[in-house]
Amino acid sequence: MTELEKGPQGRRRGRGARERILGASQKLFRDQGINQTGMDQLCAVAQVSKRTAYQHFAGKDELVAEYLRRFDPDVMSAVFDRTDLTPRERLLAAFDLPRTATQDDITPLCPFIAASVEIPDPQHPARQRAHDYKKAVAARLAETAREAGATNPEELGEQLALLLDGASARNRALNTETFPTAAAIAAVLIDNAIPAPAQ
Amino acid sequence: MTELEKGPQGRRRGRGARERILGASQKLFRDQGINQTGMDQLCAVAQVSKRTAYQHFAGKDELVAEYLRRFDPDVMSAVFDRTDLTPRERLLAAFDLPRTATQDDITPLCPFIAASVEIPDPQHPARQRAHDYKKAVAARLAETAREAGATNPEELGEQLALLLDGASARNRALNTETFPTAAAIAAVLIDNAIPAPAQ
């Protein structure tokens, strides 16, 4: 995901500052949280001068907003745009994605939930982005639920979105993988929401 | 819940420092978050000298841990210890409690989830307390599920606990009341988990 330290004849490190900053943000914000990551450390990891960082971003707030804007811009297309699965299978696959997308043994906390908790101001651009993203996920789930023939697609979309967020939050609090539990609930809800399962 | 500024002949403010500190913590940590609340502000709101605060608590970390220890020490007894409800009704009432327990128009974020996100160190006493509390809630749900005649009470308890956390996290991200959605899911799960509903 990061294409650093290469290029035609091996540039040392200059000329890609903005991308390196965002790459370091992704790693550090995920591992340490937003508030626990100072700009000094972030610039050190990104191998970027502090001055340069503030020429690319007006402030830390804007950097955080851009970090979230870059995160999964097309909303879970890795599962929703799959054509080899039926709509019903796609809905269930949404609960496997967080496990396969990371090489961690436990699924890390959703960065949008993290930002929503770490940033108190609801008007902060990062909070807005988190809001929009959560709505977008629910919308894609609802759309897929409609394709699957659910009687109330919007309701099912909201329900499945709640399961995803619940698993993420619970993963953090308990340090235990909870997505299988969420997937089991999802299977029940999906079966209950589709009137006549194709036989 | 806070019994401040009263007493026999109207003490001004001395002599109840520890309780005032914990009361201020409850308000400020909830409204602003833990990391966004400084000890100076906290002592000002509690009308307590900073020196006194550090004579009662070894540090902010210990204060945060005690704040979470005081929060709902008997785990949701307001719903689980009700004798006027059937076990099934008690399970469903768990999704109304967060709404009735606060006078806010929207349910605030669960303080244990908040602490789990705000505090990076999993070994922090507050994180431990959050872990224990979440397990305790799931245990009470499982116990009640067993009373309700569920075939797999532990599984149902875990599922309902996940719904509670999902609603709380989603409330924060979307600024919308989500507990009704969680309650609807809970109703489906409960009905599916109890083999022969007493008729």
Place this chain on the structure above:
DNA sequence: AGTTATGTATACCGATCTGTGTTCTTAACG
């Protein structure tokens, strides 16, 4: 009444935070 507990007031410490000013270097492009 006198001792002791508890609390107040306030200045302060070192560390860390976000953000800036200044000067120098170097890669890219004509």
Place this chain on the structure above:
DNA sequence: CGTTAAGAACACAGATCGGTATACATAACT
């Protein structure tokens, strides 16, 4: 080659953080 823009290095400002030291006040208990 020479100009220009991007970046590096680094010191520094101002605020805030958690936590402490010192000196004083007062309520409670014997």
